[in-house]
Every structure is written in structure tokens, then in C-alpha cells.
Amino acid sequence: LQDIIQAYKSGITLQGNSTSLGRWDFSGSFFFSISTITTIGYGNLSPSTAAGRVFCIFFALFGIPLNLVLLNSIGQLMLSGVQHCAHHLEEKFHWQKKASLLIKICALLTCLLLFLLLPPVLFSAKEGWSYEEGFYYSFITLTTIGFGDYVIGMNPDRTYPSWYKNVVSLWILFGMAWLALVIKFCINLLE
């Protein structure tokens, strides 16, 4: 019995109904590439052929710096957006310098809400996880740990709307950029 389960776990495909994220068709492969270049690495799908692995290595080698550049630019965009807002509000209401700190904290809390506290609601609605499990999944994904114990879109009994995958990919992108920004700020504060 153990051997059968090991074989199943190592991804031997049988003809059956798995979801589109569990097969090597376009959306499954797209999700796999995203999990590779963001270094999340769920592992629900991973290359088993030698050629696939070699390609994966080169793909990651070029994709990860590309992803880092993207995350940095998005982070910069978000930061400049917040600073512009702070500047405008200061001009309008003639507040002091302390107001900019308040606005930054406000922005931080909004982003926290948007990226960490609201998505679990979406996941519990679409995946049937509890709120805690959704929160755990969001955290493990955004810090790029990516155990793979919870993965979206892997339940064959559920139907997922067409916008679901795209929204989740966008969330991963912006959420990771925001988290990287927060960590940079924390390190700057420590110094």
C-alpha cells in the first residue's frame, strides 16, 4: 500500500479527472512557471523528465532576477504612490511632518488588510478552507516558503470561476512586492 501511495505522490499520471492546475496543460504549466520564478515552489507539479529539469534550471536562472526586478519596480511604484498622496494631503490640509508618518501607517494597514486579511475570505469561499487555513496559506505563499500542503485550484470536486486564477496571480505579485517593501523598511528601521 505504501508503494502505491508513494507512486501516486510522485505524480504518476493516470487517466482521471484532475483540475487544470494539476495537469501539464497551459494553465497548469503557467502556474508552475509562476511558482518557480517567484521561488514559491509548491511542488504539486514538478518536472520529472531530464529535459524538463534542465529547462527548469535555465528557466529559473533567468526568471528569478526578472521577477526580482519586477517586484522592486512594483514596490517602488507603490511607495511613490503613497508618498505622493502624503505630499498632496500635507499641502491641502497644511499638516505637519508627523502627518506623513500617519499616512504611511495608514497605507501599511490598508495593504495588510488587502493582502493578508481579505484573501482568506476569498479562499474559504472558493476552496472550502476555514479562515485560518486561508490565512496560513496566504502567509506561506507570500513569504515564498510554499510548502504545498495547501494549493489553490487543486480540488477536483469544485468548480472555479474563470477569473479566479488571474486574480490570485495578481494577488501573489502585488502581495510579494508589498511584503518585500515592508521587510526592507524593517531592516532600515533596525539599522
Next chain:
Amino acid sequence: MALTSQPLQGKKRCKKIFWAVFPHACFILSLVIYAFLGALMFSHIEGNRKVNSSEGYRNFLQGLWSISKNLSDNMTENEEVFKEKIYNLLGTFEQEWFVDPKKIWNFFGSLFFCCTVFTTVGYGNTYPITRTGKYLCMLYALFGIPLMFLVLTDMGDILATVLSKCYNEFRKLQSKILASKLCSVFMCKKESETKSRRSLLMKSKVVINEPLSIVEVLKSQSAFKRKPIQYRNAEIFEMLIAREKEYTKLSRTKSIERWSSCPELERGKTMMSVIENFDKIGKELEKLDVPILLMILVIFVYISCAAAILPKWETNLDFQEAFYFCFITLTTIGFGDTQLQHPRFFLFLSLYIIIGMEIVFIAFKLGQDRLIVFYKKVISFCGEKKIAPKKIYPK
């Protein structure tokens, strides 16, 4: 007097070395302590999980039994039945039924798990199942990942200095060989001229550790690009002043060493330099400028070393699989598709893993910078193309 100053000097040197190494050792030690603490916590929380045969497990076994009961003697018929029904049944499989928590969550297992958390590799062969375990995991990651990042940046400075020094030496050697070739070809008689030319050649090749002009400083300090324009001038000014201070400090330290009979001054000076060094973490890393192909070559050689050693005790991995596994680990992707038979031995390679992650980290940073330069070129090229046809030449 001369006899007594010798052991004193040796002692001073020991002290200097100690205080130079201390901050780096401090970071690494704190990371190790953090890992051990986490291992203890997780082995206590997850190892003592009560295993009760759940509803799902019993249903699974019953399904399996009923399928095997209904098998006929015809093998081809059985195959069809197998494929469909067993696959559906296996879809309900949960890993937690078949693992003994005490076995996988012993101290070394938990240590392995903690390492996968704060390095963000996250294999997923072990993951927390209890609710407290999950919350603890998140908290652990929240503090562990920045700590790991700090250690990486700190050791990255050392590695970056080593790399750039090696690269400079290599370029010096290259230019020496070139110069000697030129010399032999042109049969230079004036030895002094060639010597000065050689030294000029060496100076032109060596870019990194010489005092940089402002433009080069701006190019290499990527931190500049992040700040808005109005702060940049102030930054440049501050940087110039800081560099001035550094130069004066250098000359000052040399003069202080002469009157080293005052031990308090010595101690104060070393503490100051230690505290100042904390601010310099990551600065060497930003100045690094070696070609990226060299970095990729270094990565491949480094991984091949491990991939050659790993199959010795992991008998089901060959070289290609071990290479893939090491690469996926060092880039922190961590699929978890390759199962290790002896995770403990992999822990012994933890120094190798940290240095490897370092090298990959540096390579990715360099890749980032190159990409940004490339994008700028492309955009300026497109921009020029758009502007050029608009030029109206006066008649």
C-alpha cells in the same frame, strides 16, 4: 622594553582579529540558536500530536477492501477497474494517516523543518498539522526570515570582497600577460617606459577597489536610484562628506597606533569600529561588479561539487537528479519532489548551503542590475527613435 612589547603586540592582534570576526560570528550564532529553539518547540508541539484513526482513514481502507473484493480473475477487466476506482480513492488520501508524528518530528526532523521555514525553501515533506503548529510556524517565519536575510547580507559582504579581489587579481594577471606580449612584439628598449605603461594598464583594468569618481559611485550605488530626485543632491553631499571623514579617520588611526600605551583608547576605538561596521552591512555587496557569466559558472561548479558527493549516501539519486535537487534548494524554490533518505547528513552540509545561497543571491542581484541597464538601453533607444524624426532643420 622591546622584549615586552612583542607579546603585547601579539595580544593586540588577537584582540583585533577577535573583534573583527565577532559581529559575523554573532549573526551566525543567533541564527543557529534560533534554529535549535524552533526545533525544540516544533518537536514538542507536533511530536505530541494525538494520532486518532480518523473517519477518512477508515473510509479509505474500506473502499480499498471493497474494490479488491470485487476483482474478477480476468486481468484486463481488473486494469480498467483499478485505474478509475483506485485513482478516485487515492484522491482522498491524506499524508497524515500514514506517518508517525514521533518519528518525523524528532529533534533532527524538526530542525530540518525549521531550516526549510526560515530559508523559505519549504519542501513540504513535513508540514505542521495542528493549529498551534501552524500559528507557531507563521510567527517563526516572521522573525526567522529577516534574520536569515541579515545573515545572508552580512556574509555576502565577505564573499563579495573575496570575489572582487580574486577577479581583480585575475585581471591584473591578464593585463600583465598582455603587456609582456606587447613588450616582446615591439621589442621595447626603454624599460622604464614599459614599466610605467604596465602600471598604467594595471590601473586602468582595476576598477573596483580604487577610489571611484562620483559618476561611478552613482552608477554602483543602486540605492540612489530608489530615492526621489530632490533627496539625491543631499545624498551626494553627505556621501562626499562621509568619504572625506573616512580618509581623515584612516590617517588618524595610523597616528593613534603610535601611542598605544593607553589601553582604554584602544578598546574604545575597537568598539567604535565594530559598531560602525554594523552600518556598513551590505555596502560591499552593492559595489560588486564581476561579469555575470562568471557568476553563473561559479554556481554551476559549486553545485556540481555537491551533486558529485550527494549520491554517495543518497543511493537513489544519480548525478543529474542531485544537481537538480541542489539547484532547486539553493534558489529556495524547493519543490519537494525529491525525497531525501537521510536528511540529517544534508544538515551537516548547512555551511555549504548557506554559502551556496549566498552565491546564488549575489548572482541574482547582479542579474537584476544587468537587466535594469538593459531595459534602460532599450527604452533610450526607443525614445531616440521617436524623437529623431521630429527634428525640424532650419532652412
